[in-house]
Amino acid sequence: MAELTYRDAVARGIAQEMTRDPDVVFLGEDVAKAGGVFKATVGLLDQFGPLRVRDTPISEQAILGAAMGAAMTGLKPIAEIMFSDFFAVCFDYIANEFPKSRYMTNGQTKCPLVVRTGNGAGSRFGAQHSQSVENWCMMIPGLKVVAPSSPVDVIGLLAASVRDPDPVIFLEHKSLYATKGEVPDGEILDTLGTAKILRPGKDATILALALMVPRALAAAERLAAEYGIDCEVIDIRSLVPLDTQTILGSVAKTHRAFSVEENPRLCGWGAEIMSIIADEAFYDLDGPLVRITTPHCPLPAADILEDAILPTVDRIVDRVRKTLNA
Amino acid sequence: MLDKATAKSGTKTTLNDDIGEAIRLELYRSQVNIRECEQRAYDLFLQNLVKGTSHLSLGQEAIAAGFATAMRKGDLSFCTYRGHAHTLARGVPFEKVLGELMQRDNGLMRGKGGSMHLMSPEHGVMGSYAIIGAHLPIACGAAWRAQYKGDSDVSVCFFGDGTTNIGAFHEALNFAVIWKLPVVFVCENNLYMEYTPIADVTAVPNPAGDRAAAYGLEKIVIDGNDADVVYRTALKAFDKARSGGGPSLIECLTYRHSGHSRADPAKYRPEGELEKWKERDPIKIYRERLKQFGIGDDVVAKIDAEVKRMVEEATETCKAAPNPPMDILTTDVYADGGFAWRN
Numbered sequence: 001m002a003e004l005t006y007r008d009a010v011a012r013g014i015a016q017e018m019t020r021d022p023d024v025v026f027l028g029e030d031v032a033k034a035g036g037v038f039k040a041t042v043g044l045l046d047q048f049g050p051l052r053v054r055d056t057p058i059s060e061q062a063i064l065g066a067a068m069g070a071a072m073t074g075l076k077p078i079a080e081i082m083f084s085d086f087f088a089v090c091f092d093y094i095a096n097e098f099p100k101s102r103y104m105t106n107g108q109t110k111c112p113l114v115v116r117t118g119n120g121a122g123s124r125f126g127a128q129h130s131q132s133v134e135n136w137c138m139m140i141p142g143l144k145v146v147a148p149s150s151p152v153d154v155i156g157l158l159a160a161s162v163r164d165p166d167p168v169i170f171l172e173h174k175s176l177y178a179t180k181g182e183v184p185d186g187e188i189l190d191t192l193g194t195a196k197i198l199r200p201g202k203d204a205t206i207l208a209l210a211l212m213v214p215r216a217l218a219a220a221e222r223l224a225a226e227y228g229i230d231c232e233v234i235d236i237r238s239l240v241p242l243d244t245q246t247i248l249g250s251v252a253k254t255h256r257a258f259s260v261e262e263n264p265r266l267c268g269w270g271a272e273i274m275s276i277i278a279d280e281a282f283y284d285l286d287g288p289l290v291r292i293t294t295p296h297c298p299l300p301a302a303d304i305l306e307d308a309i310l311p312t313v314d315r316i317v318d319r320v321r322k323t324l325n326a
Numbered sequence: 327m328l329d330k331a332t333a334k335s336g337t338k339t340t341l342n343d344d345i346g347e348a349i350r351l352e353l354y355r356s357q358v359n360i361r362e363c364e365q366r367a368y369d370l371f372l373q374n375l376v377k378g379t380s381h382l383s384l385g386q387e388a389i390a391a392g393f394a395t396a397m398r399k400g401d402l403s404f405c406t407y408r409g410h411a412h413t414l415a416r417g418v419p420f421e422k423v424l425g426e427l428m429q430r431d432n433g434l435m436r437g438k439g440g441s442m443h444l445m446s447p448e449h450g451v452m453g454s455y456a457i458i459g460a461h462l463p464i465a466c467g468a469a470w471r472a473q474y475k476g477d478s479d480v481s482v483c484f485f486g487d488g489t490t491n492i493g494a495f496h497e498a499l500n501f502a503v504i505w506k507l508p509v510v511f512v513c514e515n516n517l518y519m520e521y522t523p524i525a526d527v528t529a530v531p532n533p534a535g536d537r538a539a540a541y542g543l544e545k546i547v548i549d550g551n552d553a554d555v556v557y558r559t560a561l562k563a564f565d566k567a568r569s570g571g572g573p574s575l576i577e578c579l580t581y582r583h584s585g586h587s588r589a590d591p592a593k594y595r596p597e598g599e600l601e602k603w604k605e606r607d608p609i610k611i612y613r614e615r616l617k618q619f620g621i622g623d624d625v626v627a628k629i630d631a632e633v634k635r636m637v638e639e640a641t642e643t644c645k646a647a648p649n650p651p652m653d654i655l656t657t658d659v660y661a662d663g664g665f666a667w668r669n
Contacts, residue, residue: 025474051474057504059497065463066470066501069481072452073402073471092457092494095466101453104439106446107658141659141667165661193669242668276668 001184008178008299009151010040010116013158014078016187018048021076024162027054027063028080028116036119037082038177060090064115068097071113084119084133084171091136098167099142114161114168119147120211120262121294121310122175126301130174132262132294134209137169138239138269144192145239146312147171149213151181153237156190164192173210193241197250201232202318204256207247207273209236212260212311219260219316226317227326239269247273248281255286258320260311261293293317343464345554347621349395353553354616355629356391357609362637363420367410367427371588375645376427380441383411385551385583388608389514391414392556393482400477402452402468404461405484407442408514409454412484416449420640437650438658453482459494461485464510466498469507469567478534480567481509482560488519490533499541499575508567510560511561511575514550516582521594534577543575550578551608554615581606 004012005259018024026044028036032055035042045053056063060081067079081087087094098111121130137145144166148154153173161168198213199220208216213235220231232250236243249256259270274289292311300306345353361642364384370376383390386408394403394415405412410423418434426433429442434444442456452468455461465483472479489495502509513534517524530536546563549555556578563574580605585592592600604610616626621657659665 054505057497057500059463059501061459061494062463062466062497062501065460065494065498066467069404069452069464069467069469070471070474071467072464073468075471075474077467079386092460096457097455097460101445101660103657103659104435104437104443105453105658106435106444106654107663108435108445109453110661112661141665144660240667244668 001182004151004178004183005177006151006154006172006179006181007038007040009154009183010158012170013155014041014044015047016155017159017162018044018052023074024076024078025052025054025070026078026080027056027067029056029058029063029082030139030321031055031080036080038174040172040177041080060086061093064090064093065097067113067115068093070109071111071317072101072109076112078114078116078162081115081117083129084117085128085131087117087133087136094137094143094169095140097174099140103142110165111167112165114158114170116170116172118174119171120173121299121306122173122211124301124306125301127298130299130306133265134171134239135267135269138272138323139267142167143240144168145171146192146237147173147210147239148237149173149176149210149235152183152188153190155183155188157192159238168192171210173209192238193236193243195243195246196235197232197246198235199231199233200231201254203233203254204258204324205232205235205247205250205254206258206260206316206320207234207270208260209239209269210262212262215311215313216260216316218313219320222313222317223320227321229320229326230325231320236269242273248277251277251281252284255284256291256324258290258316258323260316261291262310263294264298265291265293287323290319290323292316331437335435345557347619349367349615349631350619350621351625353391353395353557354612354626355633356395356415356554357387357612358629358633360387360390360414361609362633363414363423366637366641367424368584370424370428370641376441377429378440380410380427380588381408381585381586383408383582384503385603385607386514386516386580387411388556389484389512389550389578389580389613391637392553393484393512393560396557397450397482398479400450400479401564402479402481403484404465404468404481405454406458406486406489407454407456408486409444410441413444413446413451413454415448416447416451418446418451418538420637421643422446424640425647429650430644432644432647436654438654455538458489459485459492462489462494462498463501464504465509466502466507469484469502469509470505472508473505476569480564482510482512483509484514486519487513487515487517487524487533489513490537491519491528502573503541503543506570506572510563510567511573512582513575513577515577516580518582518586520586521590525618532577534575538575541575543573546574546578547577547584550580551606551611553608553612564653
């Protein structure tokens with residue numbers, strides 16, 4: 001057991017899989033010699049050499065297209081798109097190519113690859129380098145979408161993503177790279193499509209993803225201490241496949257559900273989950289389903305503005321408390 | 327070199343130039359396969375039996391035939407929605423292609439892909455891509471795998487003149503050169519980007535050839551209606567790729583005899599242009615070539631008749647084939663065979 005940063009967990013997860021399987025290769029901008037702009041891939045070039053860890057030009061279409069061609073013909077590529085906002089310049093692969101080739105060809109082809117990307121706000125980078133784009137990906141049949149919130153989950157879910165036979169979008173949160181967590185020694189392998197109950201509770205269920213997980217946990221502690229409200233906090237971890245059973249099981253117990261979403265309001269993952277709860281657990285509910293999100297607005301650069309636009313611990317506490325009339 | 331004495335004598339067995347009789351007959355048969363099947367696809371469309379859209383390669387047969395004949399088993403083809411020709415040229419049976427165009431259960435993808443997405447990995451046909459430019463980087467990736475694993479196959483990527491103006495073209499060419507990938511890019515310049523003359527929307531006269539220098543590549547512009555020229559050019563590029571020499575960019579000048587897609591009567595073409603190009607019909611050129619090399623009309627007629635019969639039989643098979651069953655509606659979205667996204 002050792003304490004590891006989320007950033008170092010990325011490199012360890014990639015190294016674990018590259019050591020295990022020589023067909024795993026890694027490409028992206030500044031990922032090899034520079035060790036990544038977020039320093040999340042330091043050491044991989046030295047360990048695995050320039051044939052397996054490759055710097056690319058600023059060519060996001062070439063990165064994702066090459067990953068797909070390699071995946072179709074026998075490799076297991078991990079491709080890095082530096083900022084998830086850049087999905088917009090290579091979205092053809094994410095929306096049209098990776099996820100549809102198997103279906104269109106009636107199962108004749110495969111696309112086992114992972115796209116890693118730096119997602120989310122908090123770096124004061126402004127509207128084009130800060131977005132949470134999980135909802136861009138979740139809506140596309142054929143993709144899997146994963147977003148870990150802790151170092152141990154980074155390794156375990158990355159390993160599961162690399163070993164998964166489908167294309168996986170792996171969203172690392174930029175504001176979590178410096179956070180630390182305990183990580184066991186040896187191989188770590190988790191399971192896609194499993195949510196984790198991080199804090200059991202009986203009064204309300206709070207659903208969160210990535211950077212919103214530590215905020216939901218902090219809010220739950222304050223709600224308990226200050227208002228006597230005992231919240232269950234669930235880290236969704238995997239949007240596709242989605243662990244609906246853990247969510248519905250929790251709502252059956254607490255009778256209340258809140259989502260904490262960093263994405264802008266419209267079509268966020270919480271809307272999908274809330275619609276499932278409304279469909280399938282309506283009679284378990286004691287009150288409205290509440291989504292706490294970033295507003296329908298681009299992200300500002302200034303720290304004071306960016307901090308104010310994202311869901312904060314204060315906002316979560318306030319919404320839960322008011323909804324429960326505490 | 328052509329043995330002139332033999333050619334003059336009209337005997338057909340001793341021709342041994344660099345291509346030779348067996349390959350020439352293969353090149354001819356491949357072109358006739360495409361011509362007959364594409365013509366049949368058009369006829370079936372008029373009968374409302376080919377649904378959706380279709381993009382024919384009538385007039386462009388020499389390119390598909392020349393490259394496919396030069397390929398080895400294991401080499402990989404990537405093409406666009408104008409991909410029937412490249413699919414047939416790798417040996418995919420007529421009924422598989424026509425069945426898919428007719429959206430029947432016997433089609434290559436049982437009707438789930440349609441005309442624009444023909445794929446058959448067992449024949450080395452790694453897909454027909456309907457988003458312009460998408461497959462150039464994908465072909466690079468397949469070539470990267472070959473390079474990484476030490477495999478000897480070449481990835482061959484076919485696209486139209488219009489593709490040279492989209493960003494993925496630039497990204498893929500640069501990427502292939504810096505990584506020295508065994509990939510061959512083949513631009514089929516049929517003079518029209520969909521409905522608009524390519525010259526009206528392109529900064530240089532040769533949309534691919536004139537851009538080769540930007541990637542440190544040789545400018546290669548060839549007669550795409552002469553299967554011998556295409557075949558020889560392909561072999562050279564494949565040798566270069568297989569020996570670690572990196573990619574090539576080849577522009578083949580050609581002309582499509584039909585419109586862009588089934589909805590296009592091609593009225594934008596100047597009067598007489600089609601007729602002029604039909605004089606340079608690749609199949610007409612090749613019949614003359616065979617004659618010049620002493621291959622008899624009887625041999626040619628036999629191939630023509632065989633192909634006609636096979637296309638006819640395939641058509642009947644497809645007409646009799648059932649529609650795709652409902653139980654494939656949501657299969658193969660994910661690798662587990664289904665479309666489940668939640669528990």
